[in-house]
Amino acid sequence: MxxxxxxxxxxxxxDDWDRALCVVAHPDDMEFGAAAAVARWTDEGKxxxxxxxxxxxxxxxxxxPETCRRVRxxxxxxxxxxxxVGVVDFLGFPDGIIEYGVPLRRAICEVVRKAQPDIVxxxxxxxTWGGRSLNQADHIAVGRAVVDAVxxxxxxxxxxxQLVGVDPWPGVRAVWAFxxxxxxxxVDITDHFDAGVASLEAxxxxxxxxxxxxxxxxxxxxxxxxxxxxxxxVPFAAAFEVFPLGWGE
Ligand SMILES: [Zn+2]
Numbered sequence: 279m280x281x282x283x284x285x286x287x288x289x290x291x292x293d294d295w296d297r298a299l300c301v302v303a304h305p306d307d308m309e310f311g312a313a314a315a316v317a318r319w320t321d322e323g324k325x326x327x328x329x330x331x332x333x334x335x336x337x338x339x340x341x342x343p344e345t346c347r348r349v350r351x352x353x354x355x356x357x358x359x360x361x362x363v364g365v366v367d368f369l370g371f372p373d374g375i376i377e378y379g380v381p382l383r384r385a386i387c388e389v390v391r392k393a394q395p396d397i398v399x400x401x402x403x404x405x406t407w408g409g410r411s412l413n414q415a416d417h418i419a420v421g422r423a424v425v426d427a428v429x430x431x432x433x434x435x436x437x438x439x440q441l442v443g444v445d446p447w448p449g450v451r452a453v454w455a456f457x458x459x460x461x462x463x464x465v466d467i468t469d470h471f472d473a474g475v476a477s478l479e480a481x482x483x484x485x486x487x488x489x490x491x492x493x494x495x496x497x498x499x500x501x502x503x504x505x506x507x508x509x510x511x512v513p514f515a516a517a518f519e520v521f522p523l524g525w526g527e
Contacts, residue, residue, distance in 0.1 A: 288464030288509045288517055291454065295396035297325045301386055301424050303376060303416035304334040305354035306481045307401045311456040313361050314467035314474025314503070315516040320362025321470065327365040328358050329389050331382070331420050332373035338487030343373075349483045357480035361473050378419040386427035388440050391447045399454045400424040402519070408459035425453050425521060454518040461517035464506055468513045475499055 403421020
């Protein structure tokens with residue numbers, strides 16, 4: 279899974295922003311790649327909100343979706359609080375079969391217009407995680423829709439029915455995708471690594487339901503964090519691929 283690209287140095291992410299909105303397919307997505315970075319940002323006084331496209335209700339084999347939805351939403355809310363995030367929206371798209379399309383763009387666009395973020399964060403939506411390890415369909419659908427919905431949000435003629443007491447929002451400067459095999463930027467998470475671990479551990483029912491023997495959240499996050507840290511010359515870092523939204527960038 280390690281290509282030569284992975285050893286390229288990472289440029290530090292810009293720090294001159296105030297509000298971020300994180301839009302991901304499933305509860306637990308943030309915690310497998312970006313929660314420690316979120317903990318750092320909220321600690322610095324930035325506002326970060328979460329939006330889950332599905333509730334991960336198809337994520338536990340031994341649990342029926344309605345029960346699972348309640349369990350996973352509760353775990354996500356706790357997990358978010360542990361990294362300083364008080365707002366978690368659930369859009370209610372069906373876990374496992376999220377489709378890229380206008381309904382998904384419309385729903386994400388509405389959240390962007392209301393939250394008015396400078397930065398929108400999503401998970402890796404490239405075809406693989408690097409090497410041959412294939413990405414999952416929901417992640418790809420959501421990431422593509424995020425990029426498009428961010429543009430939709432700035433155009434008053436797209437989804438105009440949303441613009442009652444809400445303005446178009448052309449203010450998103452970039453979309454950042456964590457965990458991308460083409461990551462070119464990073465953030466030092468050394469001082470907030472433990473908060474990231476606690477945030478992943480909050481998904482206890484999910485982790486238990488995966489049935490991965492001897493899965494240890496700290497060990498798992500340490501592996502990626504350390505490898506990414508080496509690309510920035512720090513103990514632990516998180517990597518992001520940056521998609522600028524201005525023209526000609
Ligand atoms: Zn996921």
